Amino acid sequence: MVVLAFATVYIVWGSTYFFIQRALAGFPPFFLGAFRFTLAGLLMMGWSLSQGENVFLAKAIKPAAITGLLLLFVGNGIVIWVEQFLPSAMVAIMISSAPLWFILLDKPKWAENFSNKSTIVGLLIGFAGVVLLFSEKIMASMSSLNSSRDLFAMALVVFGSMAWAGGSLYSKYKSSADSATVNSTWQMLAAGIAFLPGSIINGEFDNLNLASVSTDAWLALGYLIIFGSIAAFSAYVWLLKVQPATKVSTYAYVNPVVAVLLGIFFAKESISVLQITGLIIILGSVLLINLHKYRKPKPVVSSAY
Numbered sequence: 001m002v003v004l005a006f007a008t009v010y011i012v013w014g015s016t017y018f019f020i021q022r023a024l025a026g027f028p029p030f031f032l033g034a035f036r037f038t039l040a041g042l043l044m045m046g047w048s049l050s051q052g053e054n055v056f057l058a059k060a061i062k063p064a065a066i067t068g069l070l071l072l073f074v075g076n077g078i079v080i081w082v083e084q085f086l087p088s089a090m091v092a093i094m095i096s097s098a099p100l101w102f103i104l105l106d107k108p109k110w111a112e113n114f115s116n117k118s119t120i121v122g123l124l125i126g127f128a129g130v131v132l133l134f135s136e137k138i139m140a141s142m143s144s145l146n147s148s149r150d151l152f153a154m155a156l157v158v159f160g161s162m163a164w165a166g167g168s169l170y171s172k173y174k175s176s177a178d179s180a181t182v183n184s185t186w187q188m189l190a191a192g193i194a195f196l197p198g199s200i201i202n203g204e205f206d207n208l209n210l211a212s213v214s215t216d217a218w219l220a221l222g223y224l225i226i227f228g229s230i231a232a233f234s235a236y237v238w239l240l241k242v243q244p245a246t247k248v249s250t251y252a253y254v255n256p257v258v259a260v261l262l263g264i265f266f267a268k269e270s271i272s273v274l275q276i277t278g279l280i281i282i283l284g285s286v287l288l289i290n291l292h293k294y295r296k297p298k299p300v301v302s303s304a305y
Helices: 002-024 029-050 058-082 088-095 098-105 107-115 117-144 147-174 180-201 215-242 251-266 273-289
Strands: none
Touching (some): 002 058, 029 058, 029 215, 088 147, 088 251, 098 107, 098 147, 098 251, 117 251, 117 273, 180 215, 251 273
């Protein structure tokens, strides 16, 4: 189950950069967030009720709602908004700072994390690998950036990464629901409702004509709801309960790798030697972060008296 959950988060979230941009071609950003997470939350609620789970547990709703606001409304909402004008490669690099925030914000695990040299070095190397992976695209797009707007957008993405890490840790330590599906239900519903005021204030409903939205945009939205939210997000919430946060945070390094590989195989994009080097460094960093798991315990020598 752990391997399947990691595979789901790694592969599915690696493809969502592409599908968010496809969905934004037909839907305004705040409406996209509201529609995606509200519908996903309602579907999750229906599933939880059909399984006989106690969905309306008051003590479980509050921490789940706070987590949903930090993760999906602030963290994911910032990504949706800035992808309107920032290159997705730059967004991916900013998001990949999340594992570093996991280390810095996880106070109960400071002693363990900061004493584990392979974890710290692995996180730093992984971030360097992501920068290397996208360095050519970033250099090519620098001339088209609007300095003041885009610097603000990049700062927002870093803040979103902090909010995502903080929300993930809050879910890990404060969640009172035993069921990951119940947790996910209220997290997504809270985020979906939070997106609505922004959509109304921006007048998105006034200019939205659902009949004119392309089939590609609808399919992209469907993928984000079913796979990005219901499957991958639920797997992520469950992993936070059963695995160390630093290990779960490696998704931020593997997702860009998956995104690049999908572009090569399905969009016939080319890959350079520099990018291949970045891919190898990132995958090596993930192994390094988990190095302590592969080490055999030292044999205990007992003395006879």
